[in-house]
Amino acid sequence: MSGVVVECRTGLSTGGTAGRAHPWHPDQGDLVDLSLSTRDEGDWTVVAVGGEIDVYTAPKLRETLVDLVNVGRFRLVVDLEAVDFLDSTGLGVLVGGLKRLRAHDGTLRVVCTQERLLKIFRITGLTKVFAIHESVADATAD
Amino acid sequence: MALVQLDVVPDVGHVRVARLVAVSLARVNGVDEEVVEDVRLAVGEACGRAVAAHSRAALDEPVRLRFEGDADAGPGMRVEIVDRVAMPEADGEAALALLVGGQAPAAARAEAGAASAVMALLEGLADEVQVHTGTQGTTVELRWND
Numbered sequence: 001m002s003g004v005v006v007e008c009r010t011g012l013s014t015g016g017t018a019g020r021a022h023p024w025h026p027d028q029g030d031l032v033d034l035s036l037s038t039r040d041e042g043d044w045t046v047v048a049v050g051g052e053i054d055v056y057t058a059p060k061l062r063e064t065l066v067d068l069v070n071v072g073r074f075r076l077v078v079d080l081e082a083v084d085f086l087d088s089t090g091l092g093v094l095v096g097g098l099k100r101l102r103a104h105d106g107t108l109r110v111v112c113t114q115e116r117l118l119k120i121f122r123i124t125g126l127t128k129v130f131a132i133h134e135s136v137a138d139a140t141a142d
Numbered sequence: 143m144a145l146v147q148l149d150v151v152p153d154v155g156h157v158r159v160a161r162l163v164a165v166s167l168a169r170v171n172g173v174d175e176e177v178v179e180d181v182r183l184a185v186g187e188a189c190g191r192a193v194a195a196h197s198r199a200a201l202d203e204p205v206r207l208r209f210e211g212d213a214d215a216g217p218g219m220r221v222e223i224v225d226r227v228a229m230p231e232a233d234g235e236a237a238l239a240l241l242v243g244g245q246a247p248a249a250a251r252a253e254a255g256a257a258s259a260v261m262a263l264l265e266g267l268a269d270e271v272q273v274h275t276g277t278q279g280t281t282v283e284l285r286w287n288d
Contacts, residue, residue, distance in 0.1 A: 085182070
């Protein structure tokens with residue numbers, strides 16, 4: 001079972017409006033915003049996400065999902081159990097991933113039991129779009 | 143009346159700072175702990191939208207956040223998120239429509255820049271949302287009353 005771990009740190013000087021010098025950059029180099037690890041479980045590839053998925057870190061998740069589609073992994077489970085924060089940009093990345101996968105007759109399932117995050121899926125109407133499971137075992141059962 | 147003002151340079155990496163400040167001030171202002179998470183997300187969404195608007199318009203000016211509460215008078219907080227991108231003059235529903243830019247299915251909206259998902263979240267998470275657009279920019283006002 002092979003795995004990949006990506007850590008995205010708040011290198012504020014490298015993010016956002018490239019080439020534009022800002023007067024100050026708080027030093028948050030020690031804070032990990034987002035962690036991503038992928039592993040195969042049978043036909044499924046599980047993407048375990050931890051930390052904060054927001055407007056700054058979401059591109060990293062998008063990149064991971066696109067890479068998986070590009071290598072032919074069309075059955076994905078995105079495990080959000082270790083996610084502390086999710087915003088609309090993160091939701092957009094998940095929707096984009098699902099669309100891409102469906103073009104290959106694939107699917108994207110979400111693992112989430114945190115009420116705080118489920119509320120966000122509900123408010124944006126996305127509980128109708130995603131199959132949301134209580135565990136990775138449940139999500140990969142068929 | 144405690145007033146805190148925060149200028150956020152238009153860099154998506156700084157939206158997180160706005161969220162952290164919002165959470166701290168919500169607690170200072172006695173906002174219920176269960177609602178603090180709503181404040182974190184809503185202020186982050188509104189700030190992210192404003193930062194994105196500045197970036198698209200190549201505006202280097204900061205987005206301004208104003209937090210106002212009066213813990214002595216009771217729990218609650220008012221947050222204004224102000225951007226400087228010129229828009230047509232509008233209030234209320236008309237202003238919201240300008241920001242959302244048309245209607246589409248939820249999934250398509252969430253992917254297409256998330257403007258409408260942002261508004262759905264603001265309305266779902268804050269007790270009151272007011273939007274004003276104008277030539278000086280857009281002001282989004284969020285209120286939590288307990």
